[in-house]
Amino acid sequence: MFADGWTVKYSKFLVTFSEVKVLDGTSAVAALPRPIVVNHVTPGVKALASFPGLETGRYGVEYAIGPVADALLLPGVDAADFATMKTNGWSLWIVGTASKGGVTKSFSWGFSTNTKLVDCEGELNGKTELGTVVTSGGTDAIELTIHGDHFFYDDLQDPAAKTRFQHLADADIGANGAAGDGVITQEELAAVKLVDIPAEKGKFGIGGASSVKDLGAFVAFLSRTVGHFRGEGECHVQIQK
Numbered sequence: 613m614f615a616d617g618w619t620v621k622y623s624k625f626l627v628t629f630s631e632v633k634v635l636d637g638t639s640a641v642a643a644l645p646r647p648i649v650v651n652h653v654t655p656g657v658k659a660l661a662s663f664p665g666l667e668t669g670r671y672g673v674e675y676a677i678g679p680v681a682d683a684l685l686l687p688g689v690d691a692a693d694f695a696t697m698k699t700n701g702w703s704l705w706i707v708g709t710a711s712k713g714g715v716t717k718s719f720s721w722g723f724s725t726n727t728k729l730v731d732c733e734g735e736l737n738g739k740t741e742l743g744t745v746v747t748s749g750g751t752d753a754i755e756l757t758i759h760g761d762h763f764f765y766d767d768l769q770d771p772a773a774k775t776r777f778q779h780l781a782d783a784d785i786g787a788n789g790a791a792g793d794g795v796i797t798q799e800e801l802a803a804v805k806l807v808d809i810p811a812e813k814g815k816f817g818i819g820g821a822s823s824v825k826d827l828g829a830f831v832a833f834l835s836r837t838v839g840h841f842r843g844e845g846e847c848h849v850q851i852q853k
């Protein structure tokens with residue numbers, strides 16, 4: 613449950629891994645042969661790729677979430693869903709409902725953001741390690757983790773950001789102040805200026821992202837922060853588009 617009492621349930625959570633690379637210095641020694649689309653509503657860890665035969669040593673890991681024209685679709689991703697993503701140029705597409713106290717709102721939001729996640733580091737055998745360490749005859753299973761709750765953070769950079777939904781629910785309004793239709797569109801989000809959101813709904817700090825002025829851009833910016841490494845591990849985020 614979120615800080616403001618809402619709960620969210622996803623029916624689709626489609627993510628395009630447009631690149632996954634294992635690097636020796638700056639040169640890739642292994643890479644995904646083809647982009648992969650994953651539906652995170654499908655339970656369990658999904659196998660993306662294995663890169664056998666790497667020599668022992670430390671390697672960097674980076675990946676990207678960006679729109680692609682062709683991809684391998686993992687179980688739970690319909691060809692029709694991917695066609696929709698391709699037509700709209702989306703790298704991410706989330707569909708779901710949010711509820712609180714008998715009120716339910718639905719949403720279907722697509723993002724054309726192209727984000728590279730580099731210099732990934734995370735916990736391995738109790739230590740924070742950069743990338744991956746290949747031992748002689750050993751295997752390292754690297755988890756690229758997607759944090760689905762980040763879309764609902766109330767701050768772009770504060771590590772103490774909370775998940776909330778009221779500000780998004782309130783974006784659903786009808787013409788001339790009439791009640792909304794229960795569907796929160798990205799156009800409705802874009803119509804809400806951050807400066808107009810009352811403080812009791814959250815802080816909505818933007819850090820250095822000075823171009824982010826409305827809720828549509830705010831949520832799109834948060835879409836760049838869903839990619840993590842080995843659970844809670846972090847990568848540096850590079851905005852490609």
Ligand SMILES: [Ca+2]
Pocket residue numbers: 784785792793794795796797800
């Ligand atoms: Ca609406």
